[in-house]
Amino acid sequence: MSSYAPLLAALVALLAGLTIGKAWERYKLRDGKWIDRRRARESPHYILGLNFLVANQIDLAIEELSRAASLDADALEVHMILGNLYREKGQVGKAITVHQNLLQRPRLSRLEHAYVLLCLGLDYKRGGFVERALEAFTEVLRLDPKNEYALLNLQKLHEEQHQWTEAYDTRQRLSKLAGDPRPQNQAILAFLENEIGLEAMRRKEYTEATRRFEAAIDLDARAVPAYLNLGDVRVAQGHERDAATIWERVVEVAPDRAYLAFDRLEALAVRTGNPDRFTRLCRRLIEDNPQDWRARLALSRHLAASGRPSDALDLLFAALVQNPHALSIHQAIWRALAALHHPPSLVNRYGELTEHAVFYLDPHVCVRCRYRSTELLWQCPHCHDWNTFVEERIAPAQDTTEVEV
Numbered sequence: 001m002s003s004y005a006p007l008l009a010a011l012v013a014l015l016a017g018l019t020i021g022k023a024w025e026r027y028k029l030r031d032g033k034w035i036d037r038r039r040a041r042e043s044p045h046y047i048l049g050l051n052f053l054v055a056n057q058i059d060l061a062i063e064e065l066s067r068a069a070s071l072d073a074d075a076l077e078v079h080m081i082l083g084n085l086y087r088e089k090g091q092v093g094k095a096i097t098v099h100q101n102l103l104q105r106p107r108l109s110r111l112e113h114a115y116v117l118l119c120l121g122l123d124y125k126r127g128g129f130v131e132r133a134l135e136a137f138t139e140v141l142r143l144d145p146k147n148e149y150a151l152l153n154l155q156k157l158h159e160e161q162h163q164w165t166e167a168y169d170t171r172q173r174l175s176k177l178a179g180d181p182r183p184q185n186q187a188i189l190a191f192l193e194n195e196i197g198l199e200a201m202r203r204k205e206y207t208e209a210t211r212r213f214e215a216a217i218d219l220d221a222r223a224v225p226a227y228l229n230l231g232d233v234r235v236a237q238g239h240e241r242d243a244a245t246i247w248e249r250v251v252e253v254a255p256d257r258a259y260l261a262f263d264r265l266e267a268l269a270v271r272t273g274n275p276d277r278f279t280r281l282c283r284r285l286i287e288d289n290p291q292d293w294r295a296r297l298a299l300s301r302h303l304a305a306s307g308r309p310s311d312a313l314d315l316l317f318a319a320l321v322q323n324p325h326a327l328s329i330h331q332a333i334w335r336a337l338a339a340l341h342h343p344p345s346l347v348n349r350y351g352e353l354t355e356h357a358v359f360y361l362d363p364h365v366c367v368r369c370r371y372r373s374t375e376l377l378w379q380c381p382h383c384h385d386w387n388t389f390v391e392e393r394i395a396p397a398q399d400t401t402e403v404e405v
């Protein structure tokens with residue numbers, strides 16, 4: 001029995017050690033009194049507050065977390081969350097006060113300091129104090145160079161200010177942190193290069209603009225706006241043949257976005273006395289993708305303009321089967337029917353095709369925030385994300401008329 005005594009003693013010592021360790025972690029001495037560090041976190045108010053937060057009931061969350069915070073003025077994270085909630089509610093002044101007060105605390109660790117500054121930066125950003133927000137995020141990065149959230153917010157701020165070079169550098173830091181060159185990073189960097197190129201283009205610095213647009217394409221071969229702009233530079237420099245080649249590459253790399261180059265390609269083909277080049281391109285796109293209503297619409301416009309409204313109408317009816325809801329197709333049909341003096345058989349055919357159509361003016365929608373737009377946008381004006389727009393299309397209405405007849 002006695003042989004167990006040392007073992008028992010060791011076990012007791014170990015348990016005692018653990019308990020004391022726990023106590024050290026949990027309590028600390030303040031003004032000669034032991035304070036329970038976790039008092040705020042263990043109060044029901046804290047848990048209730050978090051529950052309300054999850055349920056998106058911000059007012060109730062603020063109420064409960066305020067109570068939790070009043071139990072323990074030291075609980076940094078509770079105050080931090082509370083400040084963030086004020087910001088989310090739009091009470092930016094209050095949020096700033098809460099977070100600034102936290103910064104005044106002595107003995108904040110480097111990381112705590114960085115977190116509070118980050119919150120403050122977000123308050124400033126929300127309140128529109130751009131310079132202060134920039135300063136705060138920059139300081140966060142000095143304290144914590146790998147803070148991705150600070151980098152992301154810094155990038156967005158630079159973008160909002162159209163400081164494209166700074167936005168690019170920030171994004172590059174973020175991309176390096178992520179390690180592998182993720183395609184999404186490359187795509188965003190390409191959009192930023194493209195913006196830098198556009199600024200050079202406005203200053204008529206064509207060499208620099210060309211360099212930037214080419215760099216954008218190197219980063220992301222599907223960077224459609226860079227191709228469009230690069231072609232524009234070539235036109236400005238008097239090299240129209242080059243421009244056509246560049247724009248036609250859009251058709252190769254991103255056939256679904258090829259229509260963005262149609263106006264340019266058509267104007268150039270007509271101007272250089274080679275309109276067939278454009279019609280051939282449209283026909284090839286239609287052949288490759290029978291659902292391509294935009295190539296049909298573009299080709300029909302071209303045919304209508306060259307005095308062939310009947311051929312144009314055939315194409316438009318085919319386009320309508322693919323996308324019965326695109327207002328632009330209907331408008332082109334109205335013009336073609338008018339040019340043909342409304343032959344009853346064609347008017348009837350149109351009536352049959354459109355029986356179930358609804359029209360929309362704004363078919364482009366941001367997949368992130370559901371913002372709607374009449375045209376394809378590369379950066380969402382609402383959530384500021386890049387390349388998030390898709391064309392919303394109700395399923396083609398083909399066959400319905402045949403079924404009902």
Ligand SMILES: [Zn+2]
Nearest residue numbers: 366369380383
């Ligand atoms: Zn959006």
